[in-house]
Structure formats: structure tokens, C-alpha cells
Amino acid sequence: xxxxxxxxxxIRIGELVRRSGVSRAxxxxxxxxxxxxxxxKTGQTMAYYDAATVERVRLIKDIQRRHLPLQAIRALLExxxxxxxxxxxxxxxxxxxxxxxxxxxxxxxxxxxREVERETGVDEEALDExxxxxxxxxxxxxxxxxxxxxxxxxxxxxxxLRAVGQLGAAGLDSSRGFGIRDLIVYRxxxxxxxxxxxxxxxxxxxxxxxxxxxxxxxxxxASELVAALHRKLVTELVAERGARRR
Numbered sequence: 001x002x003x004x005x006x007x008x009x010x011i012r013i014g015e016l017v018r019r020s021g022v023s024r025a026x027x028x029x030x031x032x033x034x035x036x037x038x039x040x041k042t043g044q045t046m047a048y049y050d051a052a053t054v055e056r057v058r059l060i061k062d063i064q065r066r067h068l069p070l071q072a073i074r075a076l077l078e079x080x081x082x083x084x085x086x087x088x089x090x091x092x093x094x095x096x097x098x099x100x101x102x103x104x105x106x107x108x109x110x111x112x113x114r115e116v117e118r119e120t121g122v123d124e125e126a127l128d129e130x131x132x133x134x135x136x137x138x139x140x141x142x143x144x145x146x147x148x149x150x151x152x153x154x155x156x157x158x159x160x161l162r163a164v165g166q167l168g169a170a171g172l173d174s175s176r177g178f179g180i181r182d183l184i185v186y187r188x189x190x191x192x193x194x195x196x197x198x199x200x201x202x203x204x205x206x207x208x209x210x211x212x213x214x215x216x217x218x219x220x221x222a223s224e225l226v227a228a229l230h231r232k233l234v235t236e237l238v239a240e241r242g243a244r245r246r
Contacts (some may be wrong), residue, residue: 011048021061060077112152121162130180136161
């Protein structure tokens with residue numbers, strides 16, 4: 001068997017872990033899911049990764065933080081073949097991420113942890129649980145001159161916190177058996193919906209310039225549609241159960 005030689009720039013798994021900031025287990029998981037190219041083996045116990053794998057791992061991890069399932073990430077990283085127009089690569093779309101995030105961000109100002117309860121009605125215990133379950137995450141923001149950076153919740157996180165606070169104010173709280181963990185059902189439903197949306201976008205022939213505009217329109221339109229369908233289904237369910245009691 002011919003020996004496969006190491007190429008200039010190739011890196012070992014330890015270097016990939018160090019530069020990408022993820023664990024060996026995470027990299028193996030990405031490999032198993034088909035998100036990363038397999039390393040080039042130069043011996044029975046020696047394998048090398050292309051240096052570009054570092055940025056790919058970082059990109060996957062960044063997209064995961066937005067709660068996109070791995071199957072949807074794989075669809076984005078590997079555009080549909082045979083498209084008449086070039087489907088945007090995820091690395092190209094990532095460069096437009098800040099623009100898209102700014103367009104989709106709700107009209108909320110970032111909040112520090114000490115401001116959350118006053119502004120949203122979510123107490124510290126509930127906030128801890130929301131963070132632990134991955135619903136919200138505070139990030140460092142530039143502090144005032146002479147002060148250290150402060151952790152703040154961004155507009156999207158604040159919108160989530162405000163919605164949770166409104167549920168509690170309406171009576172959907174632990175005193176009635178409704179806990180923060182019960183919100184997972186909504187997140188999982190939205191993840192499934194988002195995965196299907198990604199598939200639909202993958203079928204469409206859209207240019208990179210059109211993607212941000214279409215993604216914004218889809219996000220706004222889909223949110224209104226989901227809310228309208230939810231209200232309709234609740235109304236139908238209540239009417240159906242009322243009819244059964246008669």
C-alpha cells in the first residue's frame with residue numbers, strides 16, 4: 001500500500017482541538033454526523049486534518065448556538081447539487097450573519113443580569129434554569145470607560161425572557177405545575193420547523209444577495225403564521241371539547 005504523506009498545513013487532532021476550542025468528542029461527533037471531512041491517515045495511528053477544518057468546526061459550533069439541528073447544519077454546509085444557480089455556501093452566509101441578525105433582532109435593548117427581573121418579570125431562579133437549559137445566554141459587551149466588560153443578554157434573549165415573564169404573569173407558573181423545563185416542548189417544535197425551513201430554502205435557487213432579504217421575510221412571515229395557526233388550533237380544540245360536554 002502506498003504511503004500517504006502529510007501535506008503542508010495539515011494538523012493533528014490535538015492541534016485541531018486547541019485551535020477550534022472544542023473537545024475531541026465533539027469533533028468525533030461532527031465526523032459521525034458527516035459534518036467534517038475525514039482526516040487523511042498516514043499510518044495506523046497517525047491522521048491529519050486539513051487546516052481549513054478549524055474554521056469549519058468553529059462555524060458549526062457557532063450555528064449550533066442558534067439552536068439549529070445538526071441535520072439542518074449539514075444541509076446548509078452541503079448545498080443541493082445540480083442547482084441552476086449557485087446556492088449560498090454557509091461560509092459566505094456567515095459573513096452576512098451580523099446583517100441578518102440585526103434585521104431579525106426584536107426591538108429590545110440588551111439587559112444585564114441585575115436588570116432582568118425588573119424589566120421582564122423573570123426571577124433569578126428561573127433565569128438560572130433558562131440558562132442551564134440553553135434558552136438564553138449572556139455575552140460580554142463593552143462596558144463604560146474604565147469599567148470591565150459586563151455580561152448582557154442580547155435583544156433576542158431579552159425577547160425570550162419577556163415572553164417567559166408574560167407566561168408567568170398570566171398564571172402559567174410553578175404554582176400550577178408549569179415549570180421552565182416544560183418550555184422545552186416549544187423549543188423542540190421550533191427546531192423541527194426550522195429544519196424543514198432549511199430544506200425548503202435548499203430547494204430554492206436564491207443568490208447570496210437575495211438570501212438575507214428572503215430570510216428576513218420568511219422569519220417575520222413564519223412567526224405570524226405560527227402564531228395565527230396556534231390561536232386557530234387552540235380555538236378549535238376548546239370548541240371541540242365544549243361540544244363533547246353538551
